[in-house]
Amino acid sequence: MRPNHPTIPLSYATCSLGTTTTPLPTKLSILSSAGFTAIELAFPDLQNHASTLANHEVDIKDHDYHSLIPAALDIKHLAATHGLKILMLQPFSNFEGWPRGSREREKAFARAKGWIRLMEVLGTDMLQVGSSDTPLGKLAPSPSPSFSSLRENITEDLRELADLLEPKNMRLAYENWCWSSHAKTWREVWEIVRDVDRDNIGLCLDTFQSAAGEWGDPTTSTGIIDDVTPGSEGEMEITRRFEESMAKLSSTVPAEKIYLLQVSDGYRTADSAGGPLSTELGEDEAAPRGRWSHDFRPMPYDGGYLPIEVVGSAVLTTGFRGWFSMEIFDRGRDGEGSELDLQEFARRAREKMGVFVEKCFEKA
Numbered sequence: 001m002r003p004n005h006p007t008i009p010l011s012y013a014t015c016s017l018g019t020t021t022t023p024l025p026t027k028l029s030i031l032s033s034a035g036f037t038a039i040e041l042a043f044p045d046l047q048n049h050a051s052t053l054a055n056h057e058v059d060i061k062d063h064d065y066h067s068l069i070p071a072a073l074d075i076k077h078l079a080a081t082h083g084l085k086i087l088m089l090q091p092f093s094n095f096e097g098w099p100r101g102s103r104e105r106e107k108a109f110a111r112a113k114g115w116i117r118l119m120e121v122l123g124t125d126m127l128q129v130g131s132s133d134t135p136l137g138k139l140a141p142s143p144s145p146s147f148s149s150l151r152e153n154i155t156e157d158l159r160e161l162a163d164l165l166e167p168k169n170m171r172l173a174y175e176n177w178c179w180s181s182h183a184k185t186w187r188e189v190w191e192i193v194r195d196v197d198r199d200n201i202g203l204c205l206d207t208f209q210s211a212a213g214e215w216g217d218p219t220t221s222t223g224i225i226d227d228v229t230p231g232s233e234g235e236m237e238i239t240r241r242f243e244e245s246m247a248k249l250s251s252t253v254p255a256e257k258i259y260l261l262q263v264s265d266g267y268r269t270a271d272s273a274g275g276p277l278s279t280e281l282g283e284d285e286a287a288p289r290g291r292w293s294h295d296f297r298p299m300p301y302d303g304g305y306l307p308i309e310v311v312g313s314a315v316l317t318t319g320f321r322g323w324f325s326m327e328i329f330d331r332g333r334d335g336e337g338s339e340l341d342l343q344e345f346a347r348r349a350r351e352k353m354g355v356f357v358e359k360c361f362e363k364a
Contacts, residue, residue, distance in 0.1 A: 265304025
């Protein structure tokens with residue numbers, strides 16, 4: 001078996017190596033040495049680098065994105081020095097669907113314009129937007145409009161954002177987050193992308209978001225939706241439905257409308273010291289799948305259990321041959337984290353990514 005497939009370029013999200021306080025130059029050096037050829041630049045890493053250069057905390061709460069420009073210029077230079085493409089800036093969240101004329105919508109578009117300016121300086125052409133997890137009650141306050149009206153607002157916002165990006169030859173990569181308040185699945189984000197009807201909007205697909213949303217469940221004792229027993233007829237039925245969903249993705253989404261596939265697995269939270277996650281919202285108002293996503297996502301073949309190869313092979317079956325990007329949030333099975341040898345961690349991530357690509361090609 002070949003160690004990797006030569007037609008698939010490999011990227012790595014900077015938020016997935018060390019912590020926000022790990023110096024970004026260190027991250028870039030390690031990722032380049034490990035054999036990755038691009039990065040997803042995480043906004044917190046950009047902000048931390050700006051604070052390091054300025055020797056004080058750089059505050060952007062008033063949308064002072066101009067203060068981040070020196071750091072963006074330096075990151076562009078650092079990435080080029082290490083032979084790394086800046087694939088995209090992420091994660092742009094809770095953007096779409098705010099009530100028309102609201103202060104929240106005004107702030108969302110102010111953020112968008114600030115991020116776009118930084119993208120120009122960085123030299124990247126892609127903005128990742130995660131499907132909002134803002135509660136529907138805030139997006140559609142009483143008297144509540146119909147869901148179709150809310151969907152129209154969401155579509156209109158993303159269309160307007162795509163139109164802001166288009167003159168600068170930039171693209172919008174829309175991702176389903178499995179705890180989103182309005183678009184948890186690939187089908188839902190695809191329907192929105194289709195209705196936005198712009199050439200420069202496509203999908204950011206994610207092995208964890210799809211498998212964790214349609215097959216796994218961090219609140220059950222088995223880690224599978226409906227708490228079915230592993231190996232049982234119930235699990236086989238859930239797996240069959242999931243495979244049908246992925247087959248539908250393959251036959252529905254054009255390859256050119258997929259901009260990248262993010263790759264990670266998930267720990268079975270029932271195996272942790274705390275057991276399955278609570279069904280209640282956390283102290284930070286995070287939903288169970290949101291908490292799962294933020295802390296319990298290892299690299300492939302490193303202790304996870306989700307059927308992620310099904311997702312990868314479905315994406316390849318569309319004809320997609322673009323970026324596979326490692327985005328992991330591994331704080332261990334207990335979610336507490338531990339000290340890591342970052343160089344060895346990145347080396348293993350590159351090795352596991354190669355294995356994952358090969359296995360997905362075998363199944364496609």
